[in-house]
Amino acid sequence: MTLATENPPGAAEPAARRRARGSLRGLTLLLGVAVSLLAVGWCVTVGTSGATLADVWHAVRLSVFGGVLTAEFEQTFTIITNLRLPRALLAFAAGAALSLAGVVMQGLLRNPLVSPFTLGVSPAAAFGASLAILATGGAAGSASWLVVGSALAAALAVSALVLGLASARSMSTATLLLLGIALTQLFEAMTSALQFVANENTLQAIVRWTFGSVNDATWREVQIVGAVTLLLLPVLLWFAKDLNAVAFAGDDAAKSLGVNVTALRVGLIVLAVLLASVVVSFCGVIGFVGLVGPHIARLVIGADHRFLLPFSFLTGGLLLLVADTIGRTVLAPSVIPVGIVVAFIGAPVFINLILTRRAAAR
Secondary structure, eight states: OOOOOOSOTTTTOOHHHHHHHHHHHHHHHHHHHHHHHHHHHHHHHOSSSOOOHHHHHHHHHHHHHOOOOOHHHHHHHHIIIIIIHHHHHHHHHHHHHHHHHHHHHHHHHTOTTOOTTTTTHHHHHHHHHHHHHHHTTTOSOTTOHHHHHHHHHHHHHHHHHHHHHHHHTTOOHHHHHHHHHHHHHHHHHHHHHHHHHSOHHHHHHHHHHHHOOOTTOOHHHHHHHHHHHHHHHHHHHHTHHHHHHHHHHOHHHHHHTTOOHHHHHHHHHHHHHHHHHHHHHHHOOOOSHHHHHHHHHHHHHOSOHHHHHHHHHHHHHHHHHHHHHHHHHTTTTSOOOHHHHHHHHHHHHHHHHHHHHHHHHO
């Protein structure tokens, strides 16, 4: 199975049409950035505090530039800066990271059904984080580098195993997906086994990873997840043309164009795993964002990774941000973990992708 994409960017296309298409995609990206900023502000206002967009802007301005905090605005300022804004920004950053990881994996493996979740990377990272929590008796919180390192090590090990087997056995992408599903089940079972032997406090911490949540988000978590995502985005964009060559033309044709396919695949997979495992270590297992975010972006802006990567960043962030807002308001005051909300959205999209590809293959 391969990606159902348009012709390779720039192939037999008049220069004027290429410029017009590039300008349109650039405007689409700018519009996406504006919508994302407004969405973050709007999601911060949703709730019982009565905060408005003007209040959000005022709170941000006070935090960044300083000023006089009046007594009547103090409570609203605290709610926005300590609770709502870090939660919204963490949700957006986590969604953006997972979506970037998904679009990179889909391009390298030439299949839109691939994501960190379907290849078993996210469940493996959750197992690594859970193992670190159990080993420390629950003392290692989400901001612990032990948890982050353990999640990353488990995710990298699984990625090496999956890609190594795929290369050694010359597996098709369909077989690779089945292997990912098997590993997902294995690591979910291993995480459940850790829960079985954990005490009450440790169990509560581990269960958080299995649900996937941005509850109790802190500015430190926002800074780490946001920094990793923003730093890796330009790195991925640097290799966008090489990624286009692999995604559109395949390994052999990409090699004939001078692309070191092996180094590209290993390097970008490591970056994608890093994005996914950092999110899992702070937010738990959040499935389907790495699948749905790139799919939405591809429908809107096309398959050229020079534009698809940044737009997937925006669509993934918006998807998780809106899902979290729905989760904390639909049954308020109870909060539905964002991982559950995203699963309700992502599962039908995943089923639709499978059925659509089967129909196209006939």
